[in-house]
Structure formats: C-alpha cells, structure tokens
Amino acid sequence: MKLNMEQKRIIELEPSGHMLVKGVAGSGKTTVSVKRIPHLLRHYCSEPGDNVLLVTFNKTLLNYIKYQYNKVEDEGQMEFESLMNKDKEIEISTIDSLMFKYFIQYKKRNKANYKISDKYSEFQAIGQAIESVSKDYEGIKILSPKNSSFLIDEINWIKSCNIVDLDTYQNIDRIGRMNGVGNTPQKLLKNSDTRAAIFELMNCYDKILLHKGFVDFKTMNIMAYEQAQLYPQKKFKHIIIDESQDLTRVQLEFLKAIYSEKKYSSIMFVADNTQSIYSHSWLGKGRPFTTIGFDMSGKSRILTKNYRTTTQISSAAYNLIEQDDAIKNNVDFVKPSLIDRQGSPPIYKYFKDQQNQLSFILSEIEELRNDYNLSDICIVAREIRLIENIESGLNSSNVPCEILNQNEPDFDSDKIKLVTMHSIKGLEFKVIFLVNLDENIIPNTKLYNSDDTSQIDSEERKLLYVGMTRANELLYMSTVGKPSKFIKEIDNADLRIKRDCSLRPFQSIAIPDYKLTNQIYDLNSKEELIRQWIIRELIEVYGYPLDLLILEYPVQNFSSTGYVDIAVNIFFNNELRPYLFVETKKFGYGIESGLEQLKSYMEANKDVRYGIITDGLEILIINRNQEVIQDIPKCQPNFLPEKKETKVYFNLKNNRNYSYSFEKEDNESIDICELDSELSIEYSDSIKIPIAGDVAAGAPILVNNEYHQFFTIPKEWIISPNDTFALRVTGDSMSGIGIEKGSHVIVHRQNTASNGDIVIAIIEQEATMKKFMLMGDTVLLISENPNYEPIQMKIEDVMINGKVIGYFK
Numbered sequence: 001m002k003l004n005m006e007q008k009r010i011i012e013l014e015p016s017g018h019m020l021v022k023g024v025a026g027s028g029k030t031t032v033s034v035k036r037i038p039h040l041l042r043h044y045c046s047e048p049g050d051n052v053l054l055v056t057f058n059k060t061l062l063n064y065i066k067y068q069y070n071k072v073e074d075e076g077q078m079e080f081e082s083l084m085n086k087d088k089e090i091e092i093s094t095i096d097s098l099m100f101k102y103f104i105q106y107k108k109r110n111k112a113n114y115k116i117s118d119k120y121s122e123f124q125a126i127g128q129a130i131e132s133v134s135k136d137y138e139g140i141k142i143l144s145p146k147n148s149s150f151l152i153d154e155i156n157w158i159k160s161c162n163i164v165d166l167d168t169y170q171n172i173d174r175i176g177r178m179n180g181v182g183n184t185p186q187k188l189l190k191n192s193d194t195r196a197a198i199f200e201l202m203n204c205y206d207k208i209l210l211h212k213g214f215v216d217f218k219t220m221n222i223m224a225y226e227q228a229q230l231y232p233q234k235k236f237k238h239i240i241i242d243e244s245q246d247l248t249r250v251q252l253e254f255l256k257a258i259y260s261e262k263k264y265s266s267i268m269f270v271a272d273n274t275q276s277i278y279s280h281s282w283l284g285k286g287r288p289f290t291t292i293g294f295d296m297s298g299k300s301r302i303l304t305k306n307y308r309t310t311t312q313i314s315s316a317a318y319n320l321i322e323q324d325d326a327i328k329n330n331v332d333f334v335k336p337s338l339i340d341r342q343g344s345p346p347i348y349k350y351f352k353d354q355q356n357q358l359s360f361i362l363s364e365i366e367e368l369r370n371d372y373n374l375s376d377i378c379i380v381a382r383e384i385r386l387i388e389n390i391e392s393g394l395n396s397s398n399v400p401c402e403i404l405n406q407n408e409p410d411f412d413s414d415k416i417k418l419v420t421m422h423s424i425k426g427l428e429f430k431v432i433f434l435v436n437l438d439e440n441i442i443p444n445t446k447l448y449n450s451d452d453t454s455q456i457d458s459e460e461r462k463l464l465y466v467g468m469t470r471a472n473e474l475l476y477m478s479t480v481g482k483p484s485k486f487i488k489e490i491d492n493a494d495l496r497i498k499r500d501c502s503l504r505p506f507q508s509i510a511i512p513d514y515k516l517t518n519q520i521y522d523l524n525s526k527e528e529l530i531r532q533w534i535i536r537e538l539i540e541v542y543g544y545p546l547d548l549l550i551l552e553y554p555v556q557n558f559s560s561t562g563y564v565d566i567a568v569n570i571f572f573n574n575e576l577r578p579y580l581f582v583e584t585k586k587f588g589y590g591i592e593s594g595l596e597q598l599k600s601y602m603e604a605n606k607d608v609r610y611g612i613i614t615d616g617l618e619i620l621i622i623n624r625n626q627e628v629i630q631d632i633p634k635c636q637p638n639f640l641p642e643k644k645e646t647k648v649y650f651n652l653k654n655n656r657n658y659s660y661s662f663e664k665e666d667n668e669s670i671d672i673c674e675l676d677s678e679l680s681i682e683y684s685d686s687i688k689i690p691i692a693g694d695v696a697a698g699a700p701i702l703v704n705n706e707y708h709q710f711f712t713i714p715k716e717w718i719i720s721p722n723d724t725f726a727l728r729v730t731g732d733s734m735s736g737i738g739i740e741k742g743s744h745v746i747v748h749r750q751n752t753a754s755n756g757d758i759v760i761a762i763i764e765q766e767a768t769m770k771k772f773m774l775m776g777d778t779v780l781l782i783s784e785n786p787n788y789e790p791i792q793m794k795i796e797d798v799m800i801n802g803k804v805i806g807y808f809k
C-alpha cells in the first residue's frame, strides 16, 4: 500500500500534545493510527518508561487491528512486529478492558467486592427505586415501571457524562437521548421536577444495587476514572484513540488521566462523526473538544479519500449523509472525496419473505464462490436475532458460517462471517450482504419516543452508512416486506437489480409520466407499472430511442396472433426489425409462466435476438438460443437510422477526390477528408451554395431560379460566391466520369469555356451538361456515355451558362 501524502504526514508528525485526525469512512484512519506507533516508538520514546497506547472501541476491532498486523508481511511491518514483541512499550487495548483493570484496583483500595450488575438486577433495582422515589415526587408521571428502560438509559447517560450534581443535570442540554421502549415519556425540561426526580432516582437505584453488591457498568467506569485520577498506575506518553467519536465523557476523561503530558508527548483523537452510532458518546454528538479541555484549533488533520470501497458504493452510501442535516452541519463533518476505484454499484433486492431472501443469499454465495473465499463474505443485520436466522438457514444448507466471536474472532476461517451492524464497525470485507433493511428494523422504531425521533433516525442512518462502507468490492442490500425508509434516501440510479447488470431496481412511475400512452389499453393496470419501468430503463440506461419501441407488437404463431408487451426495433440495412422482446408481469407475480410465452414469441419471429421477462423483482434475459445472459444489450449506433450522409466530391479545380459528410438534419455541419484518409481537412470558411434546379445530362431542361435547398461547401472549392450554384443531375449522359442521375454538380456562372470543360449549355432555352469542345466555328457537346452521340452545333446557337467546377459522385 502506498500511503498518500497526508497519511504520511500524520504518521510522521512531530508529537506536540493533543491533535485530531478526522476522516471519512475507509480513509485510512486506523491504518494511520497503527503505522504511527512504530514511528513514535522509534523517534519519540527514548526515555525509560516512554510508551504508546492505542485504544480501540470494541474487541472485534481490537482483534481486527492485531490480525491486520499479522497478515501484512512488508518490511516495515516485520520491524513493527519485533518491536511489539520485544518489550512492553506498546499496548493495544479496548477502552473497556483498560478501565476494568483500574476498577479492580479501585475495589482493592476500597476493600470492596463489587460485581458488575446484570440486566435482571438492574430492572429489579429500578422497580424498587421507582416505588420508593415516587412517594416524594407525586405527579411526576415519568416515575413509572413502564418507563424502566427509559429511566435506566437516562441514568446511564447521566453517568456517562460524569454529571455528579443535580445542578449540572438541571442545566445541561440533553443531547442524544434514547428511551428503549415504545411508549414515550415527555421531554425532560431543564430545571424541572422531572429532572430532579430522575436524579434522586439514580441515587436510590445505585444504593439498591450496591446493597446487593452490584455496581452498574457506567458506575464501574466512574470508579475506574476516579482510580486513574488518584493513582494512575501506568501513564502513557503517547495515546492514540481510534473511533474516539464513540467514547463517553468519562472514558475520555479517564484517558486524559492516564496521559503523561511532557515534551514530545501526544494524545491523538481519531474520529469520524458520520460513524458515531452510540447515543451516550460525547464528541460524536457534536460537542467541541474544548468541553474536555482541548482546543483543537490548528491541531486537526483531515483524510478525505475513501480507499476501502468502490466509487459506486461510496456514492450510494453518501446519499444517506446528504439527507441528514444534523450530520452535515456537525463541525467535525468531513465530506468524502471519491477516488477512481470503479466497481459494481450496490445491488438492492426486495423480498416478500425471509425464505426468498435466504434462497437469494444462498444462490449468490454459490456464484460468488467462483471468485471469492467464504472468509471474504460477511452478512450483516441490524439485530442479532436476524443474524441467527440467516445462520441457521446457511447451516441447513451446509454453507460453512459463523457469527463473529467478539473475543476471539477468526477472520481467516473458511466460513462466511455473520455480524451485527454495531459490531462491524472498523472492519471490512470484500463482499457484504446487508440483510433485512426493513421498516421498523432500521431505524429501530422501538427506540422512538415523542421528541427525539430525528435524533434516533440520525443515529440509525449512520449505522446503515457504517454497514454500507464496510464493503471493498460488492455490496448487496435486501429488504423483506416493507423497505426501510432509508432505502428511499438512496438514489435509485446508484443501485442495481442484480450483479453484472445495468438495470436499476424497480421504481414506480406516475401515470402522467407514462410513455407511448396511445398504445396502451389500460393505463391503470398493474402490469403497466412494470412495463413503464422497463421502458424507462430501456431508454435511460440502455439508450434505445423511444420511437423504436412498440407496445403490443403482434406476433403470428400458426393461426393465432400474440401480442408482445414491448418490442424494441432496430434498423438493419435501413430496415426496421424487432431486436428485443419484453414480457412483463405484475409486481412480484413470478416469471415462470411469462418465460414460456416469451420463448414461443421468440420462436415465432425469426428476427428478434433477445428476450426479457420481468415482474419488477426478478428478471431473466435470454438470447436467441434461449441461453440466459446477464444484461440487456445496449443500443448501438448502427441500430439507428443513419444520421450522417457521406458523398464523394470530385473537385475539378485540383482533380482530387474528397469524402464529404453532413448531418442529415443540419447540412451546415460538414466534415471533409481527402478520400481514403481519416484526417479531416481544415478549411478557412464555408459557403452555402443554392441548388438552383435540375439539369438533364441527357435531354436539356430549363434552369429555374427557385432556391429552396443549399449545399454547404468550403470556400476554397469555388471561384466566387455570388456566381456559384448547384444543379441536380437528372440524366445519365455523364455517368462515364461518375456523375450519376440524382447527384449534384457545382457550377461557376460564366459564358465562356475552354476545351475539355464540363459546361452547362443552354440550347433553345433548355439546359444540358456536356463536355465542351470547340471545332472551328462549331461546338461539339460530348457525353461521357457511349450510348449518346456528340451534339454538333453552330457556335452562335450555343449559350454557355456555366462551367462545372466539381461534382458529387
């Protein structure tokens, strides 16, 4: 991997206290964090005890980082490996395990043997606390057992923010609240009895837990922080905090407490707020670094290029961010810049039921096995139960798979990995299936309450964004039943209906936008929706002009006539003939029955080359031999009527042949090449020459003066603009030199001629074109066609009207 300039600069930056590295998903934040370690060890850890700590958010990410190191075998990496093993100057740890060690010391110091509470004891404790506190707070509706989840969540939030007194709680902006239950307590107003009651409830709840020998996880964090402040066992000269946007205030303050600030020390926050998916996080909610005592002005670096995913996947994922003002307006928001890594756009599939989704996953995996290892594939869902469903489906079909174990994940095992959206943070796989992107699942509406649904939407949207940006190469997204509202936020043009196919997923079209309505029997039919979608795709994606499409195209099959839903015609040798037949069924109807019909239509028509059958969900494309092909053939220029006309012009001024092309609809744009040369000829100016009429190259006819049509030719080809005109040839007496009936000659008006000139001669008020030859006092007018005899005339009977200076062959 060749690091970019900014990545290199960050890795090699001279440590000078706090700094921030912001970056978009896949921009190399983790890569930079990890590669900075050997640099710090080598150059900025010279004193005994100097050390480096890399903190990650979760265990999977921690193991992933370690795994990445074992995998890479380049020279620098080996050096790093040896550094890692040599001594204890470096520690890579999760924030939880670091804090837990301090909690143990806290317990020892206080001679207490607290255990971390489980969910059951917490719910029991909150029930008792509600009962007790509500006596003193009559009329505070929130103190009800039905709000237990909400209240526990609020207590956890208070502790996460390290709010230790009521006054602070009464006055703090409550950002990022979730309740965890469907029913919804009212807004928690500042300086209210409700807040006072909750604070009291927290104290009571803690006492009840403590009485049973428990502290909850967030209290454990506070105890660890207190221990680190008072008795920091080991301080670190350099701390790098990956995914720092997800940490709570207590966790951040804890890290500050174990940071040893001295000359050339550093604490580097690595963050991407678009990936902040935890409601209790501190910085991810848009709070400035000054709230934790750091002023980041002039101390932040930005990485904008997403190296992980293809341009197509990045663009599709970014649609979600575009919809979210809260994310875009965040001070630390970084807009991704695309790198040119082309690949397939994400594939979006809709399914009626779980079984169909599973069958699709199984059949795709079967295909993918040709190009990928099973360990390259990861299936991701919002909830663990959904992952377990897929796991059991894969197991029943004997497809090796495993739910990624947080503690000892085996990234290499030849098994498909299954993981929740929360745990896939920081990881990446070549192929990702995001399954069950269904209504109520994402956003998880169970988390909604009355006043902060947009906050929850924002968090859930980021979760989907995180999931989408984990894919290196291929991303599948699927829905069972009603799709998540986030799917609509992704531009349909950024999605595809299947692999290696340009067709975009079905989208309904409003009746006023229907095409070819004069050919439709029933505008309201369900089939018409599908037909109009395919018509739009044929035009917009595959480039077929609307006027080549015919609806209800008749096909004669023995004695009966069938009607194909859409026939796409093409021009073949300037003749229209059907090329594609499309049969459509109503949405989700299935394509089996239609396929047989399509095949019979194709057999009955000898011209058609391809057939398509679709019900908006499934699509099958077959060729003439009834073989399945992946994509609909695109419209080719030679399928269309010729727009350009090319003639050969023979210029009698220099005796050279030119290829002369012009647009049929705009004959002023011309293209001229010397014949047999591809190179266009530059000419200084062009001029419009009127077609003055016909000239019979056989029997002479009258030259008239009505100029309706023109030729555009280079000025260099003529003698004088005002004396030049063109005539259409109606006879064949000059065919021997290539002046055929129907072609045109360019004439310079003059009344003299030299021997050998081709002239327009007026004889008895009629024009004729002949070769001029003066013989004494008679003129010979010679045809270039052995069928015609020369005409001999007295010189006074012949009037020369002009000389041919060139002609189109």
Ligand SMILES: Nc1ncnc2c1ncn2[C@@H]1O[C@H](COP(=O)(O)OP(=O)(O)OP(=O)(O)O)[C@@H](O)[C@H]1O
Residues within 6 Å of the ligand: 001, 002, 003, 004, 007, 023, 024, 025, 026, 027, 028, 029, 030, 031, 032, 272, 275, 306, 307, 308, 425, 426, 427, 428, 469
């Ligand atoms: N300069 C580079 N050239 C090529 N690949 C790179 C470069 N920098 C990073 N990558 C690759 O891009 C992918 C993403 O890198 P990394 O995981 O460090 O990004 P990140 O910013 O931490 O992502 P996220 O925040 O989404 O977890 C990795 O596969 C990494 O190897």
